[in-house]
Amino acid sequence: MSKTLLNVRHVHAALDTGEELLRGLDLTILAGETHVIMGPNGAGKSTLANVLMGHPDYQVTEGSIAWRGEDLTHEPTNVRARKGMFLSFQTPEEIDGITLSDFLKAAKTAVEGRPTPPSLFRKQMQEAMALLDMDPAYADRYVNVGFSGGEKKKSEILQLLMLHPSLAILDETDSGLDVDAVKTVRQGVAHYRNADNALLIISHSDRMLEELPIDAVHVLVNGVIVHSGGKELIEQINRDGYAAFVREEA
Secondary structure (H helix, E strand, O other), X not given: OOOEEEEEEEEEEEEOOOOEEEEEEEEEEEOOOEEXXXXXXXXXXXXXXXXXXXXXXXXXXXXXXXXXXXXXXXXXXXXXXXXXXXXXXXOOOOEEEEEHHHHHHHHHHHHHOOOOOHHHHHHHHHHHHHHOOOOHHHXXXXXXXXXXXXXXXXXXXXXXXHHOOOEEEEEOOOOOOOHHHHHHHHHHHHHHOOOOOEEEEEOOOOOOOOOOOXXXXXXXXXXXXXXXXXOHHHHHHHHXXXXXXXXXXX
């Protein structure tokens, strides 16, 4: 059986206005792999995350997105989530009126197709919150309402640990976090990672990437992956920036 989870081929994507943001992007991710997307501001990193998850504001105008060999190019977000794809938002939304516990219970039921026994759900949630050093009281608070930036990001990783997706797309999860929060979130991500799932980490820095095995680093410029390599690329970017890659794309 193929270990290929995600196979993106020559994807072009645009807004409803016709503005093209991805311009022929190729990416293949196998089970067990961790890929990193880096690039300058406006390169299309968050656009890629949203296109992969089927955000309705972005239209795939050319190319294909296959998941375990099945074409999902034009499938809605809920179908992709049920198949095992997950996106951690750069700026998590607040959902007033729904507790974090009820939200996760509903999401888990939708993804798995059946409800988790209440006692097992509580046990799983308590263990995941303890791993993330989250106050258990947050389970009964409305989703992200009044949460600090760090707690919102922990809430995203809590969802990751509770839903067990096959592919986790983390869009700048370390953005705005202090050193301690980054460490905690990184521990949660490391706990999630195994040989059967995969990570696609979008990041501007190496703070989230320390101690994580990295299989490939891709540099995105103007909607195209212009260079791919190993973890050494992160050090090169930290040292020299993106100027050389921008020239390469031009």
